[in-house]
Every structure is written in structure tokens, then in C-alpha cells.
Amino acid sequence: MLLTTTPTFENKPIQQYIGIVTAETIIGANIFKDLFAGIRDIVGGRSGTYERVIEEARQSALAELQQKAQNMGANAIVGIDLDFETVGSGGSMLMVVASGTAVKI
Numbered sequence: 001m002l003l004t005t006t007p008t009f010e011n012k013p014i015q016q017y018i019g020i021v022t023a024e025t026i027i028g029a030n031i032f033k034d035l036f037a038g039i040r041d042i043v044g045g046r047s048g049t050y051e052r053v054i055e056e057a058r059q060s061a062l063a064e065l066q067q068k069a070q071n072m073g074a075n076a077i078v079g080i081d082l083d084f085e086t087v088g089s090g091g092s093m094l095m096v097v098a099s100g101t102a103v104k105i
Contacts, residue, residue, distance in 0.1 A: 074102035
């Protein structure tokens, strides 16, 4: 399945617009990740732990988006948008929402 954030694919005309497709993923960070990320924040540098959590949530949302589009009969998704938010008490969980338009090319 082809994915893009743009409204079209170059040299691949859209034959049919099937519909909007969305997917959501919520993933929690545990106390140990929070502790080590806090230490990293104090000493400086990037937090590899949180970067991995964000990557995992993004990949999960995109995989679900692809599956839903495929179930609709699509072979591509255009106009993909990814939104990241923290949810839960104290922002302890990360939510990724992916949306786009399922199409046939």
C-alpha cells in the first residue's frame, strides 16, 4: 500500500476516492521510562526511551490506518496527517491519531 502526506501521487492518477480513514493508538510510558527520561532531561541530551515510544505509537497508528484502508478496498492513502497528544493523569500516555483519504490508484 502506498502512503503519502500529499494529496496526490506523482505519475499515479487516483482512480477512485473511497473515503476518510482514521486510526488511533494510545501507549503508556511506565515509571522506569519516566525516571530515566527525567534523568536525561537533567543532564541534557535526547531521550531515546521516549523517542522509541513515539516511534512505536506512530508505526502502530499507520499500520492500523493501512489495515482499515485495505478493508475498504483501497490500495493507497493520500493526505495523511499525524497528530500527537498526551493524555491521562499527568500526561502519562501518548496518543497518536492518523487520518487520510483511502483511494484506488
